[in-house]
């Protein structure tokens with residue numbers, strides 16, 4: 001049976017993403033402590049696929065995921081799933097919202113609920129996931145601690161929902177990518193994830209790169225920059241293009257970028273999915 005890794009423990013949004021993505025397959029879902037552990041597990045052959053968060057409506061891209069995927073030449077994005085995220089404040093049974101002084105969760109979940117946390121005047125403490133924060137809150141027995149996590153986590157871990165819909169915006173989505181080691185063939189892909197390291201030889205490289213996609217009528221659904229980690233002020237760019245790698249316009253874009261001296265790595269080829 002294929003093994004699929006996700007950020008655990010049971011009760012995380014990542015578990016929901018992994019179980020929904022694989023709902024038509026017989027797979028074993030394996031929890032890991034961090035995103036990096038999931039992708040290390042993939043690299044070492046411990047699992048066949050990893051489902052990891054990459055982007056959120058409110059908090060933006062997850063740098064750890066980008067950096068760790070980039071680190072291994074073999075890791076490849078071959079799918080995506082986007083979840084609608086409703087954050088709740090969970091407390092131990094009997095706790096009251098007016099008692100909460102500390103809010104525990106993973107940094108992106110905290111960032112999604114900044115206004116609410118400010119309103120209740122609580123301090124924050126970071127954990128590796130929403131569910132690990134919820135488990136620790138339960139173990140602590142403290143009535144002044146709340147965890148930001150899902151209603152599903154409340155149910156699984158045995159906590160009470162003190163407030164729901166506490167994220168800053170009504171619409172809140174997190175996109176997860178499905179990563180494999182090596183490329184697996186896929187029918188009719190319609191999205192390509194690229195890493196472009198601009199040639200440092202000339203000015204305006206980014207404008208020039210973006211122009212190539214615009215002229216070829218290729219839509220970009222996501223763009224992120226990360227430091228090259230070699231020299232301050234030098235960046236590399238991550239792009240999701242709404243086209244398969246072998247579509248005519250995409251092939252043209254890739255060959256023009258190559259001719260101009262930019263370094264390109266195709267990080268993934270996959271099917272676009274609608275939020276669930």
Ligand SMILES: O=C(O)C(=O)C[C@]1(C(=O)O)C=C[C@@H](O)C=C1
Pocket residue numbers: 007011012013014015053056085106108109128129130131174
């Ligand atoms: O901690 C979890 O439950 C996760 O699955 C991680 C994560 C994230 O890091 O973005 C995933 C979705 C939500 O945006 C909040 C937390």
